[in-house]
Amino acid sequence: MFDHLRQHINSVISMSGSDFDKLANFFKPLHLKKKEFLHRQNEVCRHIAFVHKGCLRNYNIDSKGDEQIIYFAIEDWWVADLQSFFLQIPSQFNLQALEDCELLISTKKDFEQAFEVVPTFEKFYRLKTQTAYTKTQQTVVEKSETAEDRYLKLFKTSPSLLQRVPQHYLASYLGIKPQSLSRIRKKIFDSR
Amino acid sequence: MFDHLRQHINSVISMSGSDFDKLANFFKPLHLKKKEFLHRQNEVCRHIAFVHKGCLRNYNIDSKGDEQIIYFAIEDWWVADLQSFFLQIPSQFNLQALEDCELLISTKKDFEQAFEVVPTFEKFYRLKTQTAYTKTQQTVVEKSETAEDRYLKLFKTSPSLLQRVPQHYLASYLGIKPQSLSRIRKKIFDSR
Numbered sequence: 001m002f003d004h005l006r007q008h009i010n011s012v013i014s015m016s017g018s019d020f021d022k023l024a025n026f027f028k029p030l031h032l033k034k035k036e037f038l039h040r041q042n043e044v045c046r047h048i049a050f051v052h053k054g055c056l057r058n059y060n061i062d063s064k065g066d067e068q069i070i071y072f073a074i075e076d077w078w079v080a081d082l083q084s085f086f087l088q089i090p091s092q093f094n095l096q097a098l099e100d101c102e103l104l105i106s107t108k109k110d111f112e113q114a115f116e117v118v119p120t121f122e123k124f125y126r127l128k129t130q131t132a133y134t135k136t137q138q139t140v141v142e143k144s145e146t147a148e149d150r151y152l153k154l155f156k157t158s159p160s161l162l163q164r165v166p167q168h169y170l171a172s173y174l175g176i177k178p179q180s181l182s183r184i185r186k187k188i189f190d191s192r
Numbered sequence: 193m194f195d196h197l198r199q200h201i202n203s204v205i206s207m208s209g210s211d212f213d214k215l216a217n218f219f220k221p222l223h224l225k226k227k228e229f230l231h232r233q234n235e236v237c238r239h240i241a242f243v244h245k246g247c248l249r250n251y252n253i254d255s256k257g258d259e260q261i262i263y264f265a266i267e268d269w270w271v272a273d274l275q276s277f278f279l280q281i282p283s284q285f286n287l288q289a290l291e292d293c294e295l296l297i298s299t300k301k302d303f304e305q306a307f308e309v310v311p312t313f314e315k316f317y318r319l320k321t322q323t324a325y326t327k328t329q330q331t332v333v334e335k336s337e338t339a340e341d342r343y344l345k346l347f348k349t350s351p352s353l354l355q356r357v358p359q360h361y362l363a364s365y366l367g368i369k370p371q372s373l374s375r376i377r378k379k380i381f382d383s384r
Binding site: 145 | 252254258260262273274275278284307311314315317318321322324325326328329330331332333335336337367
């Protein structure tokens, strides 16, 4: 599990073996069973997690009680509600396992100490946050596109996700009813 | 203008005077007249900018030719299309001055060198990116709220923005017609 994290970090920046050994002390494994939560809405997000195995969904329940899925996370993703995690304030999001998950988790105190002890980790994390930020801006842009166009983009960029995520969650992510998603899928596959 | 940047950085982290002096070498002032662009869609974003004075809008034109405003930026904001800037690929966004603007700009090469020369600047920038990321996640959540609720939130969090941004741009940001925004404004002010 730690080997996976080491490879993941070294795919972004170069980190020496001794620096990684120091960094590893600030993480510990956590097994999350399907349907369990890393954190729930209105609770403080106590951990940031690197996904070694599994799939999770991050979602918000609005004032009308409707669920809105913000993102799905699979292997190599980092998950947390950063605002809640770093400011230790209640989260607006639920982070739930859609499959049995194996994570490497860190507390705020440990994660911030890791930046001090291993400065290259701060660079790595800055780059990952930057990517997450630009992807989220992309989500804002795509919100005005049709559900069919958004499905096609997912099909191109994350085909494995479409296999792993239950259809009703995909429909929720796209902001449409499951029946509409079935129609879109049928239309796309019929035209191929 | 540089004093403003120094104060801004020191409101987030503590940076020594000598470190700030080194950092300042990587920035230069740019005056942008109202309606001018820092970068346009399909061009590479060559500069990241700190807003000393002025107001800008970041927007995308979709395949149907419709404008979608992603955010407005005023004093103390950092603006750029980070994906385009760091990867030097064409941008999906236009960054346009809505007022005469005074900016401090930096190129990719200078900005990345600044991280090497002044490591505390990397920490500062990591924290700013984190905040921008969580604010954008918030925008995703708010996209499913009514235009009236979103206007009320802006009214609470950024009252000065509502005074400075032309109404038709505010309507575009909220994804509604200017007439609908007028109705929302009337309803809110009549009830006060």
